[in-house]
Amino acid sequence: MTEAGVDLRRQLGSLLSRGQASDAASLLGRLADEGNADAQYELGLWRLYGQYVDRDPEAAARLFRSAAGQHHAEAIAADIALLANGLAGPDHPDAAIRAVRARAPSDPRYAGQLAALEMLEQAPMPVGACLSQNPDIRLFADALPPGVCDYVMDAARSRLAPSFVVDPATRRRVPHPVRTSHGTNFGPVEEDCVINAINRRIAAITGTDWRAGEMLHVLRYTPGQQYRLHHDGLPQVTNQRQWTAIVYLNEAFEGGATDFPLIGLQVAPRRGAMLLFANTTADGAIDSRTRHAGTAVDRGEKWVATRWIRTRKWTPWCDDAAA
Numbered sequence: 001m002t003e004a005g006v007d008l009r010r011q012l013g014s015l016l017s018r019g020q021a022s023d024a025a026s027l028l029g030r031l032a033d034e035g036n037a038d039a040q041y042e043l044g045l046w047r048l049y050g051q052y053v054d055r056d057p058e059a060a061a062r063l064f065r066s067a068a069g070q071h072h073a074e075a076i077a078a079d080i081a082l083l084a085n086g087l088a089g090p091d092h093p094d095a096a097i098r099a100v101r102a103r104a105p106s107d108p109r110y111a112g113q114l115a116a117l118e119m120l121e122q123a124p125m126p127v128g129a130c131l132s133q134n135p136d137i138r139l140f141a142d143a144l145p146p147g148v149c150d151y152v153m154d155a156a157r158s159r160l161a162p163s164f165v166v167d168p169a170t171r172r173r174v175p176h177p178v179r180t181s182h183g184t185n186f187g188p189v190e191e192d193c194v195i196n197a198i199n200r201r202i203a204a205i206t207g208t209d210w211r212a213g214e215m216l217h218v219l220r221y222t223p224g225q226q227y228r229l230h231h232d233g234l235p236q237v238t239n240q241r242q243w244t245a246i247v248y249l250n251e252a253f254e255g256g257a258t259d260f261p262l263i264g265l266q267v268a269p270r271r272g273a274m275l276l277f278a279n280t281t282a283d284g285a286i287d288s289r290t291r292h293a294g295t296a297v298d299r300g301e302k303w304v305a306t307r308w309i310r311t312r313k314w315t316p317w318c319d320d321a322a323a
Helices: 005-018 021-033 037-049 059-068 073-085 091-101 108-122 146-155 193-206
Strands: 126-132 136-141 164-166 173-177 184-185 216-222 225-231 241-248 253-255 258-260 266-267 276-280 292-294 298-300 304-310
Touching: 005 021, 005 037, 021 037, 037 059, 037 073, 059 073, 073 091, 073 193, 091 108, 091 193, 108 146, 108 193, 126 266, 146 193, 146 216, 146 304, 193 241, 193 276, 193 304
Parallel strands: none
Antiparallel strands: 126 136, 136 276, 164 173, 184 216, 216 304, 225 292, 241 276, 241 304, 253 298, 258 266, 258 292
16 A cells, blocks of 8 residues: 555544544545545445445446556455456456456566466366265365465465454454454455455355355464364354365464364365365254364464355345354
């Protein structure tokens, strides 16, 4: 972000901290109308997520495109991401990849994306090995090439944050009671062409609609960290997490197996492999047998990328998104 963009965010933050959201929105709108690229990018985010202003994805896309025309780096990335994932209009992944290809010769960021995309394109579709028929648990070796695993870890590294939840009583963020790791999501404007292609590949491997998957979620576990016994199914939702797909991004660690204690199954992580398991029974009810844990890491770092796959199309703004 430019120095002017940092100053703008500081000014907006000051207004918001004093409860002057309407003044902040007015300032941002005026600067955006004047052609200020930093303001257009920021207002694009507000419009996309519905922060302080009405959510308007199409207006957000126009703002990003205008700022991108002024060579605003973050706006260019957002414009390409939304073109690939269609969360602000129709999806055009081929056009997004052409935009990456055009920038690759002069921009290392897009050169890295293009290299990872070519690895994915060349990678054969993996064949699943059945670990359990009922419940359905399968392991797909070589779901992601090693270089693409590295890309995901590198893209997530600077974004990692401790795992928190919101206490329903105090509404304050508190350490996650089950997951003692650091993690991040690749949201609508962070889902670059590589992450989008990974999401589509997971859908192709699993035979599901790629639009039914949640945002790709990356977790890093250091020694002693774990994901205690839990179930990925959600209570009181109409669009359930039918499947969980976990891609193991590395294997230079000890411990960290995925444990299904109710059926006596442990899966040892292998770099690039994807573990797929059903969270529901045939009638759509939560299947308690797939309660699982990520056992504690003893040495090194464990990295995984998870995609929870719903029964039908999901977006960050659907009724069940807050769950």
